Amino acid sequence: MSKLSHVFVIAAILSAGMAGEAFAHAHLKSATPAENAVVTPSFAELDLTFSEGLDIKFSGATITQEDKSAVATDKARLAAGDNKTLMIPVPAPLQAGAYTVDWHVLSIDGHKTKGSYMFTVKP
Template structure:
């Protein structure tokens, strides 16, 4: 009887862990970015490219670029790559000045989950 109870507890724990881990993967998380997080670059990028783990809905997603002083840097229109809805492009309308930058992003994945985050890079 005790062994059967142990087996039920182990099986239940395993199933609960499996369900929780699947939910964690059901959100669009930032997989990579160009410029990369914590990168130091020597040339101003022409575009920010963010790649997510799931496709994103462009109407409910966005990216903001902030300078070291906290001021917003004007960018072009946020677009989702037509060949891969996991890739987001944000053109820069003017060259960046030397300094630190923060990229703030928020996305709604195609399965309806919202996520947000930020990362930094430096232009020398």
């Protein structure tokens, strides 16, 4: 293979790698409360941090109890100066039990992702 062929192969590999990063989906990196965490009923906010910036208009989360009833939350917002952390205020203390968080986000590059996890509130 000639030097020119090597250059083209390397350029193609680098381009493919960079394109993959440009079109990455927003993946959940961390959550508070965390997956499978045991927490006190007094936490005031669900924080979900993603790998990519989010479009708040099309991003959100719900919290449901074991009986599938929804927990009342305030309007979702992004953390100040950080478009990767989705904040969901929880205005009232939660009762003891298991809870499921279902989240859906639209990254600023236009990709939708969703997921869920559970945590428990101790008495």
